[in-house]
Amino acid sequence: MALSDHEKKLLAEMEAALEQEDPRLLSTLTGKARTRQGSRALLGLSIVVVGLLVLISGLIAQVTAVGVIAFLICLAGLLLFITNLTVKTGFKGVKKPGWGQGLEERWDRRNNQN
Numbered sequence: 001m002a003l004s005d006h007e008k009k010l011l012a013e014m015e016a017a018l019e020q021e022d023p024r025l026l027s028t029l030t031g032k033a034r035t036r037q038g039s040r041a042l043l044g045l046s047i048v049v050v051g052l053l054v055l056i057s058g059l060i061a062q063v064t065a066v067g068v069i070a071f072l073i074c075l076a077g078l079l080l081f082i083t084n085l086t087v088k089t090g091f092k093g094v095k096k097p098g099w100g101q102g103l104e105e106r107w108d109r110r111n112n113q114n
Contacts, residue, residue: 038084047076
């Protein structure tokens with residue numbers, strides 16, 4: 001159910017007042033400050049790349065132990081990456097936007113225009 005123009009205006013005014021009073025709370029509620037989660041996902045990807053490089057070097061050297069260790073490194077990096085892409089519930093059940101939230105919003109806007 002869409003909000004009326006009056007309700008949208010009131011909501012924007014309340015958000016602006018909240019932003020002036022407590023910007024950290026607003027960023028927590030809206031999920032705009034996600035640098036920690038994004039940096040952890042990037043760290044996970046970099047660990048996967050390092051693990052793949054170790055795996056290739058283990059294949060070249062033909063050492064099985066290096067291959068097993070490289071697989072474990074890749075697995076740890078992949079788990080770190082995946083766990084930081086999930087949508088988590090924030091303060092009082094307000095969902096923080098995940099990596100697919102922007103696509104969902106554009107889809108909803110496109111369907112509402114037609």
